[in-house]
Amino acid sequence: MSKIVILGAGESGAGAAVLAKKEGFEVFVSDMSKIHDKYKKLMDDHQICWEEGQHSEEKILDADEVIKSPGIPDTAPMIQKIKARGIHIISEIEFAGRYTHSKMICITGSNGKTTTTSLIYHIFKKAGYDAGLAGNIGNSLALQVAEDPHEYYIIELSSFQLDNMYDFRANIAILLNITPDHLDRYDFKMQNYVDAKMRIIQNQTPQDAFIYWNDDPIIKKELEKYNIKAIQYPxxxxxxNGTIGYIEEGQYKIEKPEPFNMEQESLSLTGKHNIYNSLAAGIATNIAGIQxxxxxxxxxxxxxxxxxxEKVCTVRGVQYINDSKATNVDACWYALESMKTKTILIVGGKDKGNDYDPIKPLIREKCAGLVYLGADNQKLHDNFDSLGIPVRDTHSMKECVQACYEMAEPGMTVLLSPCCASFDLFKNMEDRGEQFKELARNL
Incomplete structure (x- = not known):
């Protein structure tokens, strides 16, 4: 019996463990952190061996194959030891793909992944298609393959997941954009990150579809390096020239595979970035044959x-908007670009090697104040204080929201769009957003 070791017992790890057990592997799950009770129960119900708060080296290095949580960097000591032993490391998505013949609609990009994935899933469900939501959102793909299989899977893929995918094939691959992000995980080399994103098209055949944003300069340059077999839908x-989805005279239009149009004003999502997300979703569902x-x-x-x-509330004539998912500079740029009023912008967190220069012109144009929110805000001071806009330095969400309340005047917007990861002060991006919403509503 082959032995599968799974590192990380979150949604992806616990789900992979269940599928591995079902497929007859000897399974061992190890997590350096405390495992959530619901995942302990899931593994106990399936009689899966697990440990928390440590890595038992002898048990792990006895594996035939390792499934690694996307959050574990390659620099982790245990990963280095596994590699030194020549043990193959894969992602949960790669593993799950071996045990299903379902159609895979896969979405990646530096920004817009979650919105586009959720929108495609929304369209599939409205059409009555048997679809599962997986990857960075939804439930574990492996667990669904094991216990709740679907005809289609709509999968949001991060660069970390793509790093450990080799034979997996996307029937419809969507590449929204590539801008600097997670460079701390890629030796601060942009090309390493770009290469990870481009893995979305590996293994595609002439029967598959590749949807991408034609205006992205990095994507354009990268496409010259690849022999793309899939049908292209830019x-x-x-x-x-060559684009099959676009906005023309207030009309949202798709030319292929079936001509489609609707009024741009009828789109529920607003802002330039959401035009791209809506075009990608419309093309993908058109390809899938949805009416x-x-x-x-x-x-x-x-x-x-x-x-x-996410519009949270209005207090004293000030609109509070939660954009906690904006964990890189480009996402913040799109958020600011969509602002119609003077804005108090909240930025800060765990910097991932950010270059803030691209958003400085928009900050000058749109912002009436900046509130820094981080354990260490020095880089923010170095980048933005010279713009001559009022700034406040805060180190907790309570301090931050209070500062915004004091700075904002009626008719303004308070925008949480931090440019950074959340792990310096919060459990995750969701925790940051939830704290913001609760405190804003309690003003």
Missing amino acids: FSELKE KDVIRQALSDFPGVEHRL
Whole structure:
């Protein structure tokens, strides 16, 4: 019996463990942190051996194959030892893909992944398709394959997940954009991060589809290096040579595989970035054969995604917006670009090697104040204090929201769009957003 070791017992790890057990492997799960009770119960119910708070080296290095949580960097000591032994390391998505013949619609990009994935899933469900939501959102793909299989899977893929995928094939691959992100995980080399994103098209065949943003300079340059076998569906904001999805004279239009159009004003998502997300989703669901009237209805009634430009409340004439998912500079740029009023911007957190220069012009134009929120805000001071905009230095969400309350005047917007990861002060991005929402509503 082959032995599978799984490092990390969160949603992906616990799900992979269940599938591995079902497929007859000897399974051992190890997590350096405390394991959530629901995942302990899941593994206990399936009689899976696990440990928490440590890595038992002897048990781990006895593996035939290791499934690694996306959050564990390659620099982790145990990963280095596994590699030194020549043990193959894969992701949960790669493992799950071995045991299903379902259609895979896979979405990656530096920004817009969650919104686009959720929108595609919304359209599939409205059309009555048997679809599962997986990857960075939804439930573990491996667990669904094991216990709740679907005909289609809509999968949000991070660069970390793509790093450990080798034979997995996306029937429809969507690449939204590539901008600097997670460079701390890629030796601060942009090309390493770009290479990870481009893995979305590996193993595609002439029967598959590749949807991508045609205006992205990095994608354009990278495509010259690849022999792409899939049918290409480029989209852009305006009609250009070769693009099959675009906005023209207030009309949202898709040319292939079936001509499709609707009023741009009818789209539920607003802002330039959401035009791209909506085009990608419309093309993907068009390819899947979903009826045009269903796509139109779903594009017009999609409720949006929590923590992404989420309107929280209005206090004293000031609108509070939660964009905690904006964990890189480009995401913050799009959020600021969509602001219609003077804005108090909240930035800060765990810096991932950010270059803040691209957002400085928008900050000058749109912002009436900046509130820094982080354990260490020195880099923010170095980058933004010279803009001459009022700033406040805070180190907790309570301090931060109070500072915003004091700075904002009626008619303004308070925008949490931090540019950074959340791990310096918060459990995760969701925790940061939830704290912001609760404190804003209690003002």
